[in-house]
Amino acid sequence: MITSIAWKNVWRNKTRSLTVIAAVTVGVFAGVFSMAAINSSIVQRIDAAVNEELSHIQVNNKEFRSSGDLLDYISGPGAVISRLEQTEGVTDVTGRVIVRGMASTSAGSSAVEITGINIEKELGMFTLSRRLIPGTGSYFGADTRLNSVFIGEKLARELNIIRYILTPESFQKLTAESVPASVTEKLKEIEGVRFTTEKKLTKALTGILQAKEMKSYGLTIKEAAWSYREGSKIILNFLDVSGNQTGAAFRISGIYRTNNDLYEALSVFVPEAELRELTGLNEGQYHRIIAKLADNDLTGSVTPVIRESLPGLEVLSWKEIQTDLAMITDYINQIYGVFMAIILAGLAFGIVNTMLMSVLERTRELGMLSAIGMNRRRIFVMIMLESIFLSIVGGLAGMTVSAVVIGITGKTGINLVKYAEGMEAFGYSANLYPTIGADFFIILTVMIVITGILSAIYPARKALQLNPVEALRGE
Amino acid sequence: MKVVEINDVCKTYHDTEVEVKAVDGVTLSFEKGDFAVIVGPSGSGKTTLLNLIGGLDHPTAGEIIVAGHRLSELKPSQLIDFRMEHVGFVFQSYNLIPVLTAAENVEFIMNLQRWPKEKRKARTDEMLQSVGLSDRHKSRPSQLSGGQQQRVAVARALAPRPEFILADEPTANLDTKSAETLLDIMEKLNREEQMTFIFSTHDVRVMKRARRVITLEDGKVVSDIRTNHNS
Numbered sequence A: 001m002i003t004s005i006a007w008k009n010v011w012r013n014k015t016r017s018l019t020v021i022a023a024v025t026v027g028v029f030a031g032v033f034s035m036a037a038i039n040s041s042i043v044q045r046i047d048a049a050v051n052e053e054l055s056h057i058q059v060n061n062k063e064f065r066s067s068g069d070l071l072d073y074i075s076g077p078g079a080v081i082s083r084l085e086q087t088e089g090v091t092d093v094t095g096r097v098i099v100r101g102m103a104s105t106s107a108g109s110s111a112v113e114i115t116g117i118n119i120e121k122e123l124g125m126f127t128l129s130r131r132l133i134p135g136t137g138s139y140f141g142a143d144t145r146l147n148s149v150f151i152g153e154k155l156a157r158e159l160n161i162i163r164y165i166l167t168p169e170s171f172q173k174l175t176a177e178s179v180p181a182s183v184t185e186k187l188k189e190i191e192g193v194r195f196t197t198e199k200k201l202t203k204a205l206t207g208i209l210q211a212k213e214m215k216s217y218g219l220t221i222k223e224a225a226w227s228y229r230e231g232s233k234i235i236l237n238f239l240d241v242s243g244n245q246t247g248a249a250f251r252i253s254g255i256y257r258t259n260n261d262l263y264e265a266l267s268v269f270v271p272e273a274e275l276r277e278l279t280g281l282n283e284g285q286y287h288r289i290i291a292k293l294a295d296n297d298l299t300g301s302v303t304p305v306i307r308e309s310l311p312g313l314e315v316l317s318w319k320e321i322q323t324d325l326a327m328i329t330d331y332i333n334q335i336y337g338v339f340m341a342i343i344l345a346g347l348a349f350g351i352v353n354t355m356l357m358s359v360l361e362r363t364r365e366l367g368m369l370s371a372i373g374m375n376r377r378r379i380f381v382m383i384m385l386e387s388i389f390l391s392i393v394g395g396l397a398g399m400t401v402s403a404v405v406i407g408i409t410g411k412t413g414i415n416l417v418k419y420a421e422g423m424e425a426f427g428y429s430a431n432l433y434p435t436i437g438a439d440f441f442i443i444l445t446v447m448i449v450i451t452g453i454l455s456a457i458y459p460a461r462k463a464l465q466l467n468p469v470e471a472l473r474g475e
Numbered sequence B: 001m002k003v004v005e006i007n008d009v010c011k012t013y014h015d016t017e018v019e020v021k022a023v024d025g026v027t028l029s030f031e032k033g034d035f036a037v038i039v040g041p042s043g044s045g046k047t048t049l050l051n052l053i054g055g056l057d058h059p060t061a062g063e064i065i066v067a068g069h070r071l072s073e074l075k076p077s078q079l080i081d082f083r084m085e086h087v088g089f090v091f092q093s094y095n096l097i098p099v100l101t102a103a104e105n106v107e108f109i110m111n112l113q114r115w116p117k118e119k120r121k122a123r124t125d126e127m128l129q130s131v132g133l134s135d136r137h138k139s140r141p142s143q144l145s146g147g148q149q150q151r152v153a154v155a156r157a158l159a160p161r162p163e164f165i166l167a168d169e170p171t172a173n174l175d176t177k178s179a180e181t182l183l184d185i186m187e188k189l190n191r192e193e194q195m196t197f198i199f200s201t202h203d204v205r206v207m208k209r210a211r212r213v214i215t216l217e218d219g220k221v222v223s224d225i226r227t228n229h230n231s
């Protein structure tokens, strides 16, 4: 009965209750949504780290990571692989041959890490193949006339494999993208000119276009001018098992683009067999064996199990390799805490204020209730319930709105092109897909209820201080 | 049988510089089935006396015994339960819980007393019938006239069968017709349920109906007259 009276009391002053509920809704939504947006970039980054770069767990020869020596491979790799495959939670295992060397073209050279991979296996384990830039070839396509290599866009730029030329096709593209003729007219001036870097093109463009035109069409023009000659070659040089310089020309099979410039500049992939032939490494000799887990959350528990079962080898989880990412995750959790505290404090003030008003307004009624025998506990509970209902309704409304908006933007994404360069330099995508865990929702709901209860105490005590005689007398 | 015994009770207020003796040495008792009215000029102490009898306030001196309970011996929380169990209140206004229907208001105290549902419903129907509002079960207080609201308040006070009903100027805000109806109902319930009524009033219509008229002046009882007219 008291519950139903409390619920009805909440709706006595509809405007006021709805105002508080709206405020709580907006507050909860703002908090949850911004957290989801921040969380989005972290989740994407972790996803990329795990599915494109590192996998969940890697096993190395103890010396290999510091020495980079070709001879520091894992001894008894067969046993290691089967041990990993038998570990609970592990879904896929593959070995990698890793060689440090130089990549060069006539236009430049760059230090790289050449990874020899089992293409079929990695295709199933990693999503890097999906990062292929359309029009740049394939992820190790059928044509194997020559050694082939899969490289990152950043490296391709450094080696001047990519350049910018406005060709007749580029102009067609621009027209298709509805760039106005006034702009394309001006661009005719640099038609056919070859720019080796994006910077040089930007400089040329700023020379002939107005700032406004540049802002609206700069990106589109750069996309259209981007060019790459399919089948370009690069030379990879490294040492073989006897310490002699070796190397070969590799045809670029495809170019990938990730959000991580550093990774793009450093990591090149070649078929394992080609690397073995050139270095003289035997079949089955691997520098690194990597394992994927059924779920990222298992990383923390499975890693120590594997570490114990493989003494003498270095066993690392992605968290231990990408310590910065693990740290950011921690840091984000702290920001969550602060956000949560701010949302809840706002909620508490709103509720205390509203409930105090409502109690003082009902002095006579509360006096009457006490006079006819409603005891202190019941009055206290009634006011508490009113506050809790207010906060729960507001909280639930806020979370519903958040869930819906996050659900939609999580699919469509929020584009932050403006900050793209800055973010991608650190491996974060400029496209946000807000996402948040169910656990966060549950925790927040519980916290909102607790806040509702805590902020109800003061108004409820105020209600108990009323003296029924005075309450009834006061005209 | 004595329902209420008041022995040499005083109530003094100090809150201004002057000391006000709102009730000054009152000794009275009420019998089961009384239909008594307390009259007197404004400020003579009627409300104060009723509050003392109902356990809403404490006397500065003297003793009040209600249904065998010495009120001075009860702790504040026990006093609330005492009121719930033994006293029915009807105030001048603000009697009803605005968010509840007439029937829910009548049920309210029985609910606090944890009556079983069927008994509660039956008694509510019976009471709304006696106050002539059996067709207004579902009406909210705001949808009822002042007189109807007072009738619901009487029904609520009576429903759990308290020891007696205290009513402080129950007709003060009512027009003549509504006041007469309310008095008819109270008289009827006094007869049918043997319910003791103690109320205060300025209203001559009420005084005429009472079988006992107690007059207060400056907190003292100046007359206590039993008229034996039966209506």
Ligand SMILES: Nc1ncnc2c1ncn2[C@@H]1O[C@H](COP(=O)(O)OP(=O)(O)OP(=O)(O)O)[C@@H](O)[C@H]1O
Pocket: B013, B014, B015, B016, B020, B021, B022, B040, B041, B042, B043, B044, B045, B046, B047, B048, B049
């Ligand atoms: N809380 C209080 N503080 C101080 N004085 C009070 C208080 N309550 C009542 N009084 C005083 O006590 C006296 C009796 O008041 P009471 O309300 O009992 O009179 P009453 O007979 O009910 O008057 P009325 O007919 O106007 O309702 C008055 O002089 C009043 O001013």
Ligand SMILES: [Mg+2]
Pocket: B046, B047, B048, B168
């Ligand atoms: Mg009075």
